[in-house]
Amino acid sequence: MSEAPQPGRGLNELVGLTLAALAEGRRRRGGPLPAGGPVRVRAAIHAALGVSPDRTSLLTRTGIGSTAAITGLVEALAAGSVDPADPWCAAHLHCPPLPVAVAADLAVSALNPSLDSWDQAPAATTIETEVVAALAALAGFDPTRATGTITTGGTESNLMGLLLARDAAHADAAGTGPSGRLRVFRSAAAHLSVDRAAAVLGLDDPPVAVIPTDGQDRMRLDLLRRALAEHPGPAVVVATAGTTDAGAVDPLREIAAAVEEHRRRPPLRRPPAAPAATGHPASSGWLHVDAAYGGGALFSDRLAACLDGLALADSVSLDLHKLGWQPAPAGVFLTPRPDGWPSVRVAHADYLRSEDDEAAGFPSLLDRSLRTTRRADSFPIAVTLRALGRAGLGALVDACHDLARHAERTVQADPRLESAFPVTLSTIVFRYRPRAGAAGSAAECTTDRLNRLNADIRRTLLLDGRAVVGRTRTGPDRAVHLKLTLLNHDATHADVDALLRLVAEIGDELAGEDGGGIGSVS
Amino acid sequence: MSEAPQPGRGLNELVGLTLAALAEGRRRRGGPLPAGGPVRVRAAIHAALGVSPDRTSLLTRTGIGSTAAITGLVEALAAGSVDPADPWCAAHLHCPPLPVAVAADLAVSALNPSLDSWDQAPAATTIETEVVAALAALAGFDPTRATGTITTGGTESNLMGLLLARDAAHADAAGTGPSGRLRVFRSAAAHLSVDRAAAVLGLDDPPVAVIPTDGQDRMRLDLLRRALAEHPGPAVVVATAGTTDAGAVDPLREIAAAVEEHRRRPPLRRPPAAPAATGHPASSGWLHVDAAYGGGALFSDRLAACLDGLALADSVSLDLHKLGWQPAPAGVFLTPRPDGWPSVRVAHADYLRSEDDEAAGFPSLLDRSLRTTRRADSFPIAVTLRALGRAGLGALVDACHDLARHAERTVQADPRLESAFPVTLSTIVFRYRPRAGAAGSAAECTTDRLNRLNADIRRTLLLDGRAVVGRTRTGPDRAVHLKLTLLNHDATHADVDALLRLVAEIGDELAGEDGGGIGSVS
DSSP: OOOOOOTTTTHHHHHHHHHHHHHHHHHHHOSSSOTTHHHHHHHHHHHHHTOOSSOOOSOOSSOOOHHHHHHHHHHHHHHTSOOTTSTTEESSSOOOOOHHHHHHHHHHHHHOOOTTSGGGOHHHHHHHHHHHHHHHHHTTSOTTTOEEEEESSHHHHHHHHHHHHHHHHHHHTTTSOSGGGSEEEEETTSOHHHHHHHHHHTOOSSOOEEEOBOTTSOBOHHHHHHHHHTOOSOEEEEEEBSOTTTOOBOOHHHHHHHHHHHHHSOOOOOOTTSOOOOSSOSSOEEEEEEETTGGGGGGOTTTGGGGTTGGGOSEEEEETTSTTOOSSOOEEEEESOOSOOTTTOOSOOTTTOOHHHHHTTOOOOGGGOSOSSOOOTHHHHHHHHHHHHHHHHHHHHHHHHHHHHHHHHHHHHOTTEEESSOOSSSEEEEEEOOOTTSSSOGGGOOHHHHHHHHHHHHHHHHHHTSOEEEEEEETTTTEEEEEEEOOOTTOOHHHHHHHHHHHHHHHHHHHHHOSSOSOOOO | OOOOOOTTTTHHHHHHHHHHHHHHHHHHHOSSSOTTHHHHHHHHHHHHHTOOSSOOOSOOSSOOOHHHHHHHHHHHHHHTSOOTTSTTEESSSOOOOOHHHHHHHHHHHHHOOBTTSGGGOHHHHHHHHHHHHHHHHHTTSOTTTOEEEEESSHHHHHHHHHHHHHHHHHHHTTTSOSGGGOEEEEETTSOHHHHHHHHHTTOOSSOOEEEOBOTTSOBOHHHHHHHHHTOOSOEEEEEEBSOTTTOOBOOHHHHHHHHHHHHHSOOOOOOTTSOOOOSSOSSOEEEEEEETTGGGGGGOTTTGGGGTTGGGOSEEEEETTSTTOOSSOOEEEEESOOSOOTTTOOSOOTTTOOHHHHHTTOOOOGGGOSOSSOBOTHHHHHHHHHHHHHHHHHHHHHHHHHHHHHHHHHHHHOTTEEESSOOSSSEEEEEEOOOTTSSSOGGGOOHHHHHHHHHHHHHHHHHHTSOEEEEEEETTTTEEEEEEEOOOTTOOHHHHHHHHHHHHHHHHHHHHHOSSOSOOOO
16 A cells, blocks of 8 residues: 555644634624624625625636635634624524534544444444433433434434334334324424424324413423323324523423323224224323423533433433534434334445444444434534533533523613513523603503514614624514523623623613614514 | 633644644554454543443543543544545545545534524525535526525435425325325435435335336436336436446436426326316426435536536435535535425524514525524535635546546456446446456355455455445345445555455455355345
8 A cells, every 4th residue: 555645634734724714703803793784794705705796606617725715714704703602692502612522523524434334433433322322321311221313403303203203103003094193292382393393204284283381481281181182192292391492491290291191091993994903002102302402401410400300201302512512513312212213224225234244243323313424423522521521511501500590680670671481591581671751661662662672672783793682582472572592601790781781772772763663573 | 791701712722632633543543444343443432431331421420621531532533433535445435525624614613603593604694505506506507596505415415305396296286185195216226315215204105116227327217217107196206416336327318308208297187076286287297316426526527427417407416525525514405496495494483583684684594404503514615615616626526536447447457356337436346256266266156155255355354454445235136246435536546456456365365265154144
């Protein structure tokens, strides 16, 4: 064999240029996001890509070379990004990744392992297996029996939960008909990915049953029980541990009991032509817990009890790119059931695995994922768990929880701000409301005007490049609210106070100007 | 606002440690993969993770700190990985990523943009849009009308192709019944992800129709035409541009004509109760081209003509982590159809986008992907396209094609080696066969013995840590073959010759020893 080319040739130099360009781009940005909104960001990126009205594609015959491309584009990306490490970037479950995880991810990019066969990922195969086992144990499952996989996030994990539930319903109730009969139950606050997964999987007929929430954004247990009783067929209940807006945790233990009760319910009277039951009750049940956000509480001694009952789930979604400070994606899907994943299993994959190789001890993770080529996103997770331990990550979770509780006190102390839900994890949902007696007083505040004001506060902050504040709709009238999602463990109480003060001041300014013509929120 | 914490605090130092540990791990490995097979790799990784019979989880109460974790684990990962930059790592469509793309990916990890809302990815939103437009133009689509998205790979792209075909069949043929009636047609050499996507989407009833291939691994056009004629309902045909093993390209232009003919076929006689047709023929057709491998030929003046007809597709999969030298994943899904993607569209996502923000000019890519949180995998692609241009990438494609043609000549010149298919792109499928007169002569070579010999050659090379050679089954008797997938543009003819010589020598040794007891390949 001739001498191998240096795989890292040029990499060290290009990494140095990247780090310098990141710093320069941040310096140019000068705040949590670029000022000027989409028009200005688009123009800057078009310039960096060489896209113009004359030349509409960034792909030209001849390139500009690696040095110019990396310097120009990394700087443009950094200048044009929102920076989750800035204390005033607090809109989404969009964390500032830990430097140790970012550095670990560089090793993944450089070595490029792919988890679909051992001979593309010898070390990474073992690393994923151990990360899944460690997180299964953390979730309360028996790690010697539980199985799981690393996913692209809660969305893929939720799809896998519904898919395994569909497979189990097929296996359990061969007599009750096609998969469409399996009904999905979720709360009104469940993540959008549940309905999307149901549509993809053909589980939207009968339609997904939406269970209302209580005043704290949690699934109404009484209404779930009633809905299950009215549907004596196979059911999958999706509970949420950490709703996207309020961070609320559904009553997991009680929901698990309701699913268990559903499993014991007598089966539907079978149509005469149906085959005999297989020994399983027809009204099978599956509990999937979407803990994409709340799963991080497992690291915290203070908060872990919020997830009481999680270990009773049939499947769980975790996202370590939320309260785990990984660069996206770092999704995790876990199930305590060791048995096969029929719809995930590949029948023939001669080029990826063979029975004789498996007999010779070569493991394969191919049948653990819906993807084929698969980056080793488990590696930054493994390095982070090993570096920080449970206590280290728990301290970060607690810091964010402290920030949110502090924000809650500040909101409660300011008569112009009102919170929508108690703080559970690290978000606070609130809105601005002009003081009585101020120009545009509270008495005149229609829901429409409040919606417009709050939407305008957020857009003003975004367009000025001053802060990234979240926004949602909530309550019976789906009123526009603002949201701080506090994932930056380095932020201080003073940072949060100053941001809330700014929100209220902008609100006062806009309320003073507001003649109703700022634009409407439909 | 208080002073922002330094988001890069510690990152530069940890990146430096990572680069050093990568070099040290490679030095320890000393070849294309670690010697000793799965047992030895597993033990080394367990040691680095601190997993032992006494302590079974890598997650301990207290961590070991970032410096120790990054140094120990990156070194273990590098030592325990196969190295696609080694000329003798030639098993899979598993490329050595370009340093410029790896460096660009570091910026993505550090800034952590997420494409599900503008306020998590201002710059990255424009970058993805421009990458999709540039690649749509490269594929021959009108970039002002085509739409697309960045995916986790051909598997997700193929799923999206079938999903959009399902949506289109629903829209086109409201009278012909449920989605199950849409039938999927693929060749016998199509990627495993097609059947898996069909199962996930409930498109496996009627079962996927498998069209046989010709002697060059291409879909038999005559048999496709016949199969379509026998199924006058909605059809989606998945053609392959670059089969996984042979790199063969189906006759795209002719297949597109067959799909077009199917579209014009008179609809099925409707059942009396069915609603009236919507103006579209009931026998709607969709052509999805899986160009995950072959799409790279678009960069090459020499090879682009292989993909003649690609622009007639309704949807296309490309993978720039194959002939595009990106770290995985860098999948691309494209469609020339600008109209909605119904099953991908999210009905309500108050926390991610709102009508008034969209009216104010804030774009959203949420409805372009089945994922929610979504890493900016478009960025390394953008930097690479800008750095190398079409000619630069084309030269790399041509270099790999040259290597494969050279390998073909070498195989043809060695009486112990026989190739299964002509080279189209950058793979050669072949097998070892003992020379007549040698110990264990050709006359005695049953298929079973040849299967065992070839499987043993590959495993011997893997276990010794000497080379990573691919393996598959092909032909009417599904005989075990070896495969070189040549994606390393820095490898030389001498590297390839030496590897093929080694394969034949190991074959001779094993054939000499072979008393039939080496283990059987079932």
